[in-house]
Amino acid sequence: MENLVETKSVSKIYQTSDLVVKAVDGASIQVEAGEFVALVGPSGSGKTTMLAMLAALLTPTEGQVIIAGHDLSRMKEQERVRFRREQIGFTFQSNNLVPYLTVLENVELMLRLNRRYTKASRQRALDLLERLGLGDRLNNLPNQLSGGQKQRVAIARSLIHNPSLVLADEPTASLDTERAFQVVQIFSDLIHEQNKAGIMVTHDLRLCRYVDKVIQMQDGRVADVISDPLQIAILADAAVQEPLPVSIPVEAINYPAVSIPVYLETAKAALAEDQG
């Protein structure tokens, strides 16, 4: 299949008078249409910067970002704004929704921004919200919704205008486990059904069970790419079974300190021991 998203040796370098930071360092990734990818890695590994470049929010210092045939690195600011509006669907960690718009209006926002608000598109928004279990919440304002409901509205908004690429930045960070699984499963289902490319940044390896590919970033580089469903399943299961130490940051709970291959080996050994 053809790659819908492709980065070619992309780098992002931040430079101050006495400091040079390579947030992303020669990273190359590929995502096909209908593929849902998890971008994982510890804090500071460059995954959010990578996401920002994929979203046309940042221009790479080096390399190319190509989405649906468009080279983002060559676009002017106005073109990038338009590209984001038309080709990208976004779900953020927080502050996802416009607080003074209802659930339905928040979803319709992308249609209005793209001047594609019609009776038919409104019906599509209604159907999508119904599908996401928000049919009885259409006229509620965001402050009347739970965290999970808000993220589901954000998912609907990210898909309603039929973008090529759907991006999610830690979409489950503020949700409990059950709701987090629920939200990502819905996300995964819709991306697969609608044949979009989806990229989710997450610290939580347990969520990998819903993705087709895991890209691990470390120190700004792509450290590992796992596409084998069995290995992805082992990774996700191991993360679930990992005994959780007390009083350490949430991101450290769900993300192993070691690299994924080492972690995978440990996880496989532990599973074999259990079965034995």
Next chain:
Amino acid sequence: MSFYMAIKEVWRNKGRFFLFSLVIALITMLVLFIAGLAEGLATANREYLAKMDAELLVFQADAKLSTLTSRLGKDTLAQVRRVPGVLEVGAVGLSNGSLVFRNGLEDLDVSLIGVEPGKPGGAPALKGRNLRSTRAYEAVIDGRIARKSSLQVGDRITIKTVQGTEEKYFDLNVVGITDGRQYFFQPSVFVPIQVWDRIRPQPVAPGVDGEIAYNILAVRLRNPAEQALMAARLQSQVDEIEVVDLVTAYEASPGYSAQQGTLNTQRGFTLLIGILVIGGFFQIQTLQKVPNIGMLKAIGASNLTVGFAVVLQIIAVTFFGVLLGTLGTVLLSLALPADIPIQFTQTTLLAAMASLMLIGPLGGLVSVRLALKVEPLVALGLSS
């Protein structure tokens, strides 16, 4: 899109925006009242001169355009009449007196104005008739006096003045009522110039024969457009006079410029306060919305959409506030006592409202700039 966003936000936060509109309404009321006061005081000071049916006024040369100190004689009057280009000249005498009421009402201080019947300087009667004789004890009174004391054409009034050391009372027939013609904050009573010379306050009792002294001469020109030319011609052909147009004359009235300057400064400061209050409110509002604006930009809202939405909100809130304030001012002014010198003219109201409508966008410029500078990266917790 901007309109949609702006209206939705205002509508869903009605309480907050209404409260802020009330603040703008109060500022509007303050500005309008100051403007009304400035207009009312200016009118009270200049109304007679401003409405005069003349193009030029002649003062005594060294009188510094003061109607109180200017003295002009019959010779000067005759010389001015002979200058080519002059159509008509009316001698005017200005002094003060009190209108005494027999029905228990308090005495009313008035400007006692002596005029030549049928000549410039008088006031046309809107009810009754104009003055006819230079010697008849009759008067045309200011409409304000008529309203306040229920006087009508045909009534007799009594004017009290001090001559020498004695209070003297003079009865006059009211033959006409004119419109508002205040001078020096007092409503006017117009009497024939000869009668005025007899009843005006004087340092010594009348009886000593002497030439009548007028205060000013009101001049109508054959060609009203030639004011500057005629003023220069009059000054060159008649000795010891200073000739000015009506505006220069009333602007030179004692305290007029200082008073208007003070009120205009107050009005300016109130507008400045308005700019700062509106600017502060929308800046805080925009600062609170930074994450939201970042998210909107990240999903593809352009700077134009975001910035125009802020401008539209500012305009909508300012417009509503100004409208509310104007309505409040009009209602409140209806309840004000008649002797408070507040006067609203269409021009004053429109000018004040226009300046108030401008302060909204002006005050909001900072917040618009702030909104435009928000980076879409804040949606991802990043900054460039």
